[in-house]
Amino acid sequence: MSHPSRSKAYRPPSRLEDYPTGTVFPAGHLVETSSGWRSKRPVIDTERCINCLVCWLLCPEGVIRKSPDGRLEIDYDYCKGCGICARECHPGVILMKQEGA
Amino acid sequence: MAGMNMFLSGNEAVAAAVRLARPQVIAAYPITPQTTVIERLAEMVEDGSLASEYLHVESEHSALSACIGASAVGARTFTASSSQGLLYMAECMHYASGGRFPIVMMNANRSVALPWNIYGDQRDSLSLLDSGWIQAYAEDAQEAFDMLIQAFAVAEHPLVLTPAMVNLDGFALTHTYELVNVPDPSDVDAFLPRFTTANRMDPEHPVSLGFTAGPQHNQAFKQLQHLAMLASGQVIREAEERFGQRFGRSYPGLVETYRCEDAERVIVTLGSVAGTVRPVVDRLRSTGERVGLLRIRYMRPFPDGELRAALAGATSVGVLEKDISFGYEGTVFTNVNSAFARSGASPRNLLNFIGGLGGKDITPTDIENLFARLAAPEGLETVTFI
Numbered sequence: 001m002s003h004p005s006r007s008k009a010y011r012p013p014s015r016l017e018d019y020p021t022g023t024v025f026p027a028g029h030l031v032e033t034s035s036g037w038r039s040k041r042p043v044i045d046t047e048r049c050i051n052c053l054v055c056w057l058l059c060p061e062g063v064i065r066k067s068p069d070g071r072l073e074i075d076y077d078y079c080k081g082c083g084i085c086a087r088e089c090h091p092g093v094i095l096m097k098q099e100g101a
Numbered sequence: 102m103a104g105m106n107m108f109l110s111g112n113e114a115v116a117a118a119v120r121l122a123r124p125q126v127i128a129a130y131p132i133t134p135q136t137t138v139i140e141r142l143a144e145m146v147e148d149g150s151l152a153s154e155y156l157h158v159e160s161e162h163s164a165l166s167a168c169i170g171a172s173a174v175g176a177r178t179f180t181a182s183s184s185q186g187l188l189y190m191a192e193c194m195h196y197a198s199g200g201r202f203p204i205v206m207m208n209a210n211r212s213v214a215l216p217w218n219i220y221g222d223q224r225d226s227l228s229l230l231d232s233g234w235i236q237a238y239a240e241d242a243q244e245a246f247d248m249l250i251q252a253f254a255v256a257e258h259p260l261v262l263t264p265a266m267v268n269l270d271g272f273a274l275t276h277t278y279e280l281v282n283v284p285d286p287s288d289v290d291a292f293l294p295r296f297t298t299a300n301r302m303d304p305e306h307p308v309s310l311g312f313t314a315g316p317q318h319n320q321a322f323k324q325l326q327h328l329a330m331l332a333s334g335q336v337i338r339e340a341e342e343r344f345g346q347r348f349g350r351s352y353p354g355l356v357e358t359y360r361c362e363d364a365e366r367v368i369v370t371l372g373s374v375a376g377t378v379r380p381v382v383d384r385l386r387s388t389g390e391r392v393g394l395l396r397i398r399y400m401r402p403f404p405d406g407e408l409r410a411a412l413a414g415a416t417s418v419g420v421l422e423k424d425i426s427f428g429y430e431g432t433v434f435t436n437v438n439s440a441f442a443r444s445g446a447s448p449r450n451l452l453n454f455i456g457g458l459g460g461k462d463i464t465p466t467d468i469e470n471l472f473a474r475l476a477a478p479e480g481l482e483t484v485t486f487i
Contacts (some may be wrong), residue, residue: 012318019321021262021329022201022300023311032315 005075030058038081040096046071050094055085104284104348111274114242114281115181115207115267116141118249120151121289124179124205125285126171126349128156128164132186133219134271135209139181161186165193165204172202173310175301176324177253181270184211191229192207197264200311201300201325201433203256204264206234207249210372210423211271212459220460221271222423223372227380227400227432233326235265235333236400238371240357242279245269247350250289257296261333263326270373270423272460282346288298292347334402355404357396358411364393366475367412370421371397374463376457378421381468392449393474399425405440412441417450417475421487423457430484450478456487463487 012030013019044055049072056064056072063075064085074085086094102273109117115138119127127146129139158164161182168178182190187208190390197204204407208226212218226236237252248267256265269275302310314322339353343478345351357375360369360382368378375396386391395406395411412418428437434453441447454471456463467487474481 013321016321016324019318019325020300021200021259023314023322024300024308025312027225027307029309030312030318032317049376079414094386 018052033077034080035077038079038099040081040083040098041076041079042081042083042085042094043075043097044072044074045093045095050091052090054088054090058088059085102186103288103395104282106280107283108278109242109281110137110276110278111239111242111245111269112137112209112276113141114279115249115269116145117281117283118246119179119207120145120183121180121284121286122205122250122253122293123151123177123290124153125176126154126156126168126178127180128158128167128185129180129182130158130164132183133163134211134221135181135183135186135297137275138207138209138323145168145256148254161189165190165197165206165478168204169193169197169200169202172197172204173200173302175298175303177257177296178202178204179206179416181209183209184213184219187225187229188213191232194229194232194234194264196311199322201262201326201329203253203262203296204266205249205252205256206264206266208266209271216459218459219271221273222267222458222460223270224385224424224458226266226268226423226454230432233261233263233330234401235261235330236268237265238268238398238400239274240373240375240396242274242277242281243350244352245274246281246283247344247348247352250293250336251340251344251446254295255336256292257298259331260265261329262298262300263329263333268372270398274373278401282350284285288347292344330402334399334404337399337402352398354407355397355402356407357398359394359396361393361395361411361415363391364415364416365391366419367393367395367415368419368421368468368471368474368475369395369397369408369412369433371400371433372423374421374423377463377465378468381465383471385469385472390472400433400436403436403440403445408437408440409444409446412448413446416450417452417478418448419452419454419471419475421456421463421471424453425455425458431432432451435483450475451483452478452481453484454487455484
């Protein structure tokens with residue numbers, strides 16, 4: 001596996017009785033995403049991307065991943081929208097798009 | 102009654118109880134007046150009469166942290182402290198209760214500096230009432246012994262899984278000697294089987310322990326702690342019932358009442374000073390005065406229902422405590438007052454007597470004076486230092 005992952009099928013508890021007794025749960029549960037921190041989201045134009053991996057290297061959250069087919073993808077659950085990838089992208093194919101627009 | 106009667110100090114009674122409870126791990130740091138508890142335990146581990154891992158740590162913070170780690174692999178654990186040491190544990194106390202680790206602690210109630218003082222009052226434990234631990238207060242060495250054994254059973258109960266603190270008044274109880282019945286180990290083993298829990302590290306079933314829970318989920322864990330503490334009241338009563346059947350010593354639940362049935366004036370207190378109040382009640386009763394004593398045995402869970410029921414007929418209630426929340430009133434009084442407020446039926450007079458701070462003696466004459474004040478409470482301040 002090229003990157004850490006968690007079970008996307010997992011749904012956090014919504015009822016009190018679904019919580020564990022104490023802080024004990026299988027790993028990856030109860031994780032908090034940070035997508036709500038974002039005002040703008042980076043979007044990669046994968047057709048024009050030259051796969052130089054500068055964004056992958058510089059992303060401070062490590063949320064840009066190499067998918068099995070070689071394209072880059074962004075884990076929007078954890079991307080905080082800092083914009084470093086867009087600023088550093090040499091061919092300028094990462095655009096910051098307003099959230100909720 | 103099986104077992105053996107031994108002449109023990111309060112602290113030695115605690116150590117004897119801990120030996121029979123067989124904790125797999127003990128981590129503690131010495132502090133007066135708790136020290137002899139852990140000295141006796143260290144001797145027991147050394148001479149082989151207690152098969153326990155005794156961890157030498159450099160502070161109380163580390164002592165409780167070590168207990169949390171041991172509890173996290175499913176071990177039965179014990180620690181003990183007092184005063185400044187207990188306060189140094191405070192951070193870890195929230196960790197232990199939040200992680201639902203059923204650690205049992207003995208606390209020797211002692212004043213908190215400054216002025217520096219090693220004698221008994223209850224400001225140390227009462228200042229940590231909100232840390233999520235069950236809090237029991239013993240009156241004598243036998244009760245301390247029995248509470249310790251029961252504390253493991255209650256704390257480790259699946260509906261509770263909450264750490265428990267058993268409090269003994271420094272010196273007045275920790276260092277005075279009494280005849281204590283120490284049961285046979287096999288009887289204690291039957292009462293208190295080996296601790297098992299799913300809340301632990303296990304390579305066969307890996308889990309994440311002690312994790313973060315952000316704003317969306319954190320409160321649910323706190324609400325569950327609250328519900329478990331509420332549930333512990335019934336578990337304590339059941340443990341006492343089971344204990345009484347096996348060992349022949351019965352306990353009355355979260356409060357003990359003494360001659361309260363038709364009492365007009367009642368002193369509510371906790372810990373060893375109840376032993377001073379009881380003979381004064383007898384003396385005043387012999388002259389026809391309708392007075393009584395209510396001893397709070399557990400501050401958490403708080404016995405609000407029991408307290409209201411026992412004091413329903415009283416017109417004047419005085420809460421005597423070795424604690425003060427500066428600028429307001431004693432914490433025990435706050436809790437008692439709240440219990441009455443919940444029912445909307447408070448006694449006509451409800452007073453708070455602060456005494457015994459830094460080990461200041463509370464004499465039978467003081468108690469007589471308190472009952473006299475309760476007979477003529479008009480014009481008295483709610484809070485008075487005696």
